[in-house]
Amino acid sequence: METKAVRFGEKLVTTKEFLAEGHNFCTGCGEALAIRLAMKALGENVIMAMATGCDEVCTTPLPYTSWRVPWMHTLFENAASEISGVEAGLKILAKKGRMPDRDIKCVAMAGDGGTSDIGIQALSGAFERGHDFIYICLDNEAYMNTGIQRSSATPYGASTTTAPAGKFSIGQITRKKNMVAIAAAHDIPYVATACPSYRFDLMKKVRKGAELKGPAYVHILSPCPTGWRYSSNLTIEIGQLAVQTGIFPLYEIEGGRYRLNADPPKLKPVEEYLKLQGRYRHLTGEEIESIQEMVNEDYGKLKEKVAAFPM
Amino acid sequence: MSRRVALEASHAAAEAAKMADVDVISAYPITPQTHIPERLAEMVADGELSAAYIPVESEHSAMSACLGAAAVGARTFTATAGQGLELMHEVVYIASSMRYPVVMTVCNRALSAPLSVWGDHSDAMAVRDTGWIQVFCQNNQEAFDLTLWAFRVGEDPNVLLPVMVHLDGFTLSHVTEPVILPEQSEVDRFLPRFQYPFALNPDKPMTHGAFGPPEIYSETKLAQEVAFRNSKEVVLQGWKEFGDIFGRYYHPVEEYKTENAETLLLTMGSFTETAKIVIDAKRDKGEAIGLISLRLWRPFPFEEFRRTVKGAKILIVFDRCISFGMGGPVFSEVRSALYDEEPRPKVVGIIGGLGGRDMSEEDFEYVIDRGKEIAEKGPEKMLETVGIRG
Numbered sequence: 001m002e003t004k005a006v007r008f009g010e011k012l013v014t015t016k017e018f019l020a021e022g023h024n025f026c027t028g029c030g031e032a033l034a035i036r037l038a039m040k041a042l043g044e045n046v047i048m049a050m051a052t053g054c055d056e057v058c059t060t061p062l063p064y065t066s067w068r069v070p071w072m073h074t075l076f077e078n079a080a081s082e083i084s085g086v087e088a089g090l091k092i093l094a095k096k097g098r099m100p101d102r103d104i105k106c107v108a109m110a111g112d113g114g115t116s117d118i119g120i121q122a123l124s125g126a127f128e129r130g131h132d133f134i135y136i137c138l139d140n141e142a143y144m145n146t147g148i149q150r151s152s153a154t155p156y157g158a159s160t161t162t163a164p165a166g167k168f169s170i171g172q173i174t175r176k177k178n179m180v181a182i183a184a185a186h187d188i189p190y191v192a193t194a195c196p197s198y199r200f201d202l203m204k205k206v207r208k209g210a211e212l213k214g215p216a217y218v219h220i221l222s223p224c225p226t227g228w229r230y231s232s233n234l235t236i237e238i239g240q241l242a243v244q245t246g247i248f249p250l251y252e253i254e255g256g257r258y259r260l261n262a263d264p265p266k267l268k269p270v271e272e273y274l275k276l277q278g279r280y281r282h283l284t285g286e287e288i289e290s291i292q293e294m295v296n297e298d299y300g301k302l303k304e305k306v307a308a309f310p311m
Numbered sequence: 312m313s314r315r316v317a318l319e320a321s322h323a324a325a326e327a328a329k330m331a332d333v334d335v336i337s338a339y340p341i342t343p344q345t346h347i348p349e350r351l352a353e354m355v356a357d358g359e360l361s362a363a364y365i366p367v368e369s370e371h372s373a374m375s376a377c378l379g380a381a382a383v384g385a386r387t388f389t390a391t392a393g394q395g396l397e398l399m400h401e402v403v404y405i406a407s408s409m410r411y412p413v414v415m416t417v418c419n420r421a422l423s424a425p426l427s428v429w430g431d432h433s434d435a436m437a438v439r440d441t442g443w444i445q446v447f448c449q450n451n452q453e454a455f456d457l458t459l460w461a462f463r464v465g466e467d468p469n470v471l472l473p474v475m476v477h478l479d480g481f482t483l484s485h486v487t488e489p490v491i492l493p494e495q496s497e498v499d500r501f502l503p504r505f506q507y508p509f510a511l512n513p514d515k516p517m518t519h520g521a522f523g524p525p526e527i528y529s530e531t532k533l534a535q536e537v538a539f540r541n542s543k544e545v546v547l548q549g550w551k552e553f554g555d556i557f558g559r560y561y562h563p564v565e566e567y568k569t570e571n572a573e574t575l576l577l578t579m580g581s582f583t584e585t586a587k588i589v590i591d592a593k594r595d596k597g598e599a600i601g602l603i604s605l606r607l608w609r610p611f612p613f614e615e616f617r618r619t620v621k622g623a624k625i626l627i628v629f630d631r632c633i634s635f636g637m638g639g640p641v642f643s644e645v646r647s648a649l650y651d652e653e654p655r656p657k658v659v660g661i662i663g664g665l666g667g668r669d670m671s672e673e674d675f676e677y678v679i680d681r682g683k684e685i686a687e688k689g690p691e692k693m694l695e696t697v698g699i700r701g
Contacts, residue, residue, distance in 0.1 A: 047511045049379060060521035062531070072382050073520035074375065074405045081372035085379025085387075086511070088363035092334045093385055096361055102512060122375065125368030184607060195418035227563075 028232025197239030229278025430668020
């Protein structure tokens with residue numbers, strides 16, 4: 001099928017929108033942008049399984065749909081098992097000659113809750129079984145669809161509705177679960193982080209993950225104006241700051257080898273990222289300092305891995 | 312030529328899935344279902360069956376993977392029991408609501424706590440409202456026959472609903488009996504290739520599983536109920552076709568010596584065969600007694616059931632499950648099904664055979680004698696039971 005593309009600098013990007021206009025995402029939603037870009041990278045030869053969450057609710061109120069690709073949703077925690085069935089089904093039907101073998105890309109998408117909390121078992125199982133699929137985690141760092149409840153992906157110090165900042169609490173008292181490391185621990189061919197503020201990097205990683213045989217995991221930080229409490233025009237800037245401060249580094253792990261995709265000579269102070277967001281408004285200077293230390297520590301560990309196992 | 316071989320019910324069900332040329336099997340091991348996925352895995356490993364075997368990490372994923380496979384048009388099979396069926400409970404509803412014709416064998420098992428791997432019908436009763444076509448097997452031949460039939464009915468373009476084949480854990484699943492296996496050509500004549508009209512395909516993008524706002528949810532549920540009730544026509548047609556090809560005819564309500572019976576005993580599943588021996592003995596003594604067995608549990612066969620019990624004075628319902636605070640679930644359902652009938656038999660319920668507790672011939676004799684007594688004098692206890700201390 002003929003696909004039109006536009007040129008952005010060196011890159012060609014399809015003009016086709018597989019996530020149709022007219023969806024119900026909030027203005028400035030980082031997740032909607034991430035999906036739009038990911039779909040452009042994936043193209044139309046896909047079948048998608050999506051977990052319950054913002055992305056599902058914002059795209060498919062019966063009788064409408066925003067999806068121009070084959071898409072299924074059933075439950076919150078089973079996108080990875082569902083796509084396992086899709087992949088196995090397509091393979092065996094092709095093998096038995098019941099349908100042409102056309103290398104349809106199997107794609108699963110879920111939020112941070114659907115991935116690192118309730119869906120982690122199904123995801124771990126699908127990774128371990130080695131299905132040929134790409135799993136995209138759209139991480140907006142809390143249960144935004146149900147009203148900003150904390151998840152295991154909520155960062156330390158963020159205020160959410162079930163871990164609110166108060167006289168006796170900083171808000172989230174635990175550190176963000178390292179879902180990327182968990183995915184990598186399955187020794188799958190490809191693991192990467194991405195952010196829609198870095199669109200070509202995001203598209204490149206999604207395409208790579210889809211094209212490699214076997215499971216791939218792309219963890220996309222998706223800034224959320226509603227849940228993070230910032231003005232909706234700041235989504236891109238906040239995503240950039242997440243990367244530039246080192247709180248959400250962009251990196252890839254291919255065959256167990258690491259590559260940092262953006263490694264600024266000097267990281268910006270994490271305060272620049274935190275101060276734009278209402279969820280961190282309650283933090284004292286001392287608390288911000290302790291978060292800075294955590295970021296330094298985590299970033300340092302990542303750099304050590306990159307140095308030890310370079311790509 | 313068909314072959315007569317010795318098979319346990321688990322292997323008979325696996326054999327049926329194989330002869331149905333199933334495409335995807337997704338299962339998680341749980342006693343007493345294990346012999347089914349084991350046998351199928353062996354068939355795939357030996358090349359006897361060309362299928363994808365997905366060794367999932369839980370029953371929740373077993374059914375979820377079935378949904379994915381069915382969504383792309385694969386013929387899909389799974390099996391579970393007891394806790395496994397409970398763990399996949401929410402996914403069981405999805406299969407029927409999204410019209411994915413998955414076939415599942417349930418080797419009926421009690422529910423914890425206390426943990427029990429042994430048989431009763433608690434797991435089956437917990438999924439009675441899930442919108443699956445559900446049948447009960449009495450023996451190993453039926454485990455084969457009804458599994459094959461399940462694909463034929465569920466995948467029918469006028470049905471597109473999942474089918475659950477219940478067979479008693481251990482009592483059937485692990486017991487070897489002679490089973491007649493048909494020729495592959497006969498199976499192929501009975502069971503056409505699965506042509507899922509809504510298969511996910513990039514050439515014709517479709518959205519499966521959009522959410523239902525209040526303006527539309529009720530209509531989707533009504534449509535589902537209409538489709539479910541209408542499926543009965545194909546259920547019957549499937550049994551007719553099955554009988555015409557294989558020579559064994561099945562019915563929504565199976566009858567045994569019901570002619571002129573004043574008292575009827577109702578059982579489900581494999582215990583029916585034990586009960587038959589008792590019916591024989593009582594008939595020999597001149598008692599006007601017969602036996603009925605609900606083969607089709609869902610959609611409930613109102614018409615056939617009412618017709619069968621018409622004329623009886625007493626109907627004794629034997630349940631292998633307690634609906635806490637209510638009694639036997641089959642008992643409450645059949646009593647409710649008879650409420651509008653005039654005249655109708657006196658319906659009494661007795662519970663037994665829980666968590667692997669055997670029911671002997673003497674036990675069934677007690678059920679019948681006690682049932683008649685209750686019908687005459689009214690119940691004396693909160694719950695009438697058989698073979699339970701305390």
